[in-house]
Amino acid sequence: PAHSIPGTTVPTISEKPVAHLTGQYAEAHNFDFRRLWHSLVERIWIVAICVLAGLFLALGYLARTPKLYQAHTLLEVEFQEPSFVPTADYTTRTRSVFLASQEALKTIEQNLTNQTLLARVVRSEGLAQDGGHAVLGQSVVANKSSSATERTEPSQAGNKTQNASGVTTFTPLEEALARGMVGMVTPAIRRGTRLIDLYVTHSDPAMAQRLAEAVGREYIRNSIERRASSSEDALRYLLEEEERLKRNLQKSEAAATEYKAKNPDALQLGGSAAATGSQGAGAKGGLVEDNLQDINTKLTGARGDQIRLEGQLQQVDHIGNNIDALLAIPFISGATMVADARAKIIQIEAGITTLALRYKDKHPRMMAAKASLAEAKVKLREAVLAQRPILRNTIEQTKALEASLQQALQNQQGVAVNLNRTAIGYQELARQAETDRALYESVLRQIKDTNLAKDVKANAVSVIEHSPLPNFPVSPRPTKTILLGLLGGLAVGLAFVFGVDALDRSIRTVDQAESTLGLPVFAAVPDTTDEGPVSRLKRRTKAFRRSNYRVVVETPESPAAEAFRNLRAALSLLGPEAERKVSLFTSAVPNEGKSFTSANYSLALAQQGYRVLLIDGDLRRPNMHRIFRFPNARNNSDEDRLPCG
Incomplete structure (x- = not known):
């Protein structure tokens, strides 16, 4: 890797202003990709170790984690419950509307993981007989005595499924x-459909299949039983209500x-047998009512004739x-005498017409x-x-x-008023009896429908x-586990490398x-040796006579030698030669x-013809005599003088 020359001192004649040592804080806002890349290349072994660690962790997870199998059952929810009895009551319509909604699917989905339902599955499949070992892989029973008791008496526990309250x-x-099975069952509604996927996960594939079938079957069975129980309760209530209404009807x-x-005169005003319980006797009017209607009709006709x-x-x-x-007046034209006279005139005129054909006037x-x-x-x-x-x-x-009819109407109305006081009580009793009869017949119809519906073994949910x-x-x-392990190791390695780089100043x-x-x-100047780039610690351990410290002389065509020649040229441009005779290299x-x-x-300056005096200022560990292969005849504190050129 390339390193800058940390010991270079710029002469005071340089006109470049010296900035404050802000360090990396001055460029923290700039993203240095090249630096990150070099940091990654330097520490790539850390990333490799993290990736291998992630791989081993993934393999260990695969070796220690038990295999799980998943069984799948598909359920369908109908828009309404199938029924062989045509009913149109409010409860049936309300339930049909609910089953057609999305909330019904959500409710069924939640009920499939209900602990009570899963407890029914445990009981129906006999999973508690071995203490739960087949389901959970370990016994849930605390002590052996209780476990043995429950295994020897499963039928008794199965028979006593209901307490006194039902x-x-x-x-x-x-x-x-059941609580342990909650995490095994996973229902999911298919979007845009009325289908529910039921997944059951277990380490045993046969047990997973068995539980998947049992959960769907027990849900349907539970729904049918709850509906039958509800129908029985409703039938029991209707029978009690039928007895009560029957007694009320008999009393009324x-x-x-x-x-x-x-x-007996009460029937002359309001209907003869409306409340006696006989059928088809409600439309016949009483005697007084018939007389009033007849007189009123005659009176209306007489008034019309008079007008x-x-x-x-x-x-x-x-x-x-x-x-x-x-x-042209109807009364005159319709009179008998006038009609006869007109008929006779017509007859005579017809005879005259006939005679006129044969005789003259x-x-x-x-x-x-x-x-x-x-x-x-x-x-x-x-x-x-x-x-x-x-x-x-x-x-x-x-x-x-008209006057006589008016008088008769008044007389009959008086009779009706007198009879009305007697008929009011009877009419009230008749209406009460009719109401009781209608309620009684309605309850009888509901009893019939409920008795038929309670035996229907159908449900809106089906497998x-x-x-x-x-x-x-x-x-x-x-594949997924190993890939996640490798990616996790890679992420940890990269995070560690970039984190160390971020903390490195x-x-x-x-x-x-x-x-x-x-x-x-x-x-x-690149840091090189005969064997290529090596660490600073390794370079110190090599004998100086075997190292390439004098690259300008020993490898003049190398990049390092060219770098020192560039350094010589750069320093020669800093000012007059008289002001740059001394250069200090320190760290x-x-x-x-x-x-x-x-x-x-020094060797680069000597190659250009300058006379160079190289002074080793390291008083504790001087190295110049080793580099140039001269014996160190003086003390470590003495100066090594080397004339070059």
């Missing part, structure tokens, strides 16, 4: 097994019959003796016929004029009839796809050195390349 009870072992009919026997006749009399008085106009027979016609017209006129007093007399008779025996485990998944690139120190970098800690840099820079 609620199903379970043993503590069955409840514990007996009261109506007794009242009728005490007050009509008075109108015609006014027309007769207005017309006078105009026979033709009088014949002066013929005796024609003259006799005309004389008869004139006489008939005179009689018609007399008959028409005689109808006026007859019309007046008819009007008077109509008025008298349309049974669970096959699972052949492959669903957990753990080797060392300078690694030329750009970092310039931005951190605010000083220019004149050259970047804060040992083994940072002071000797390496100063020796090769």
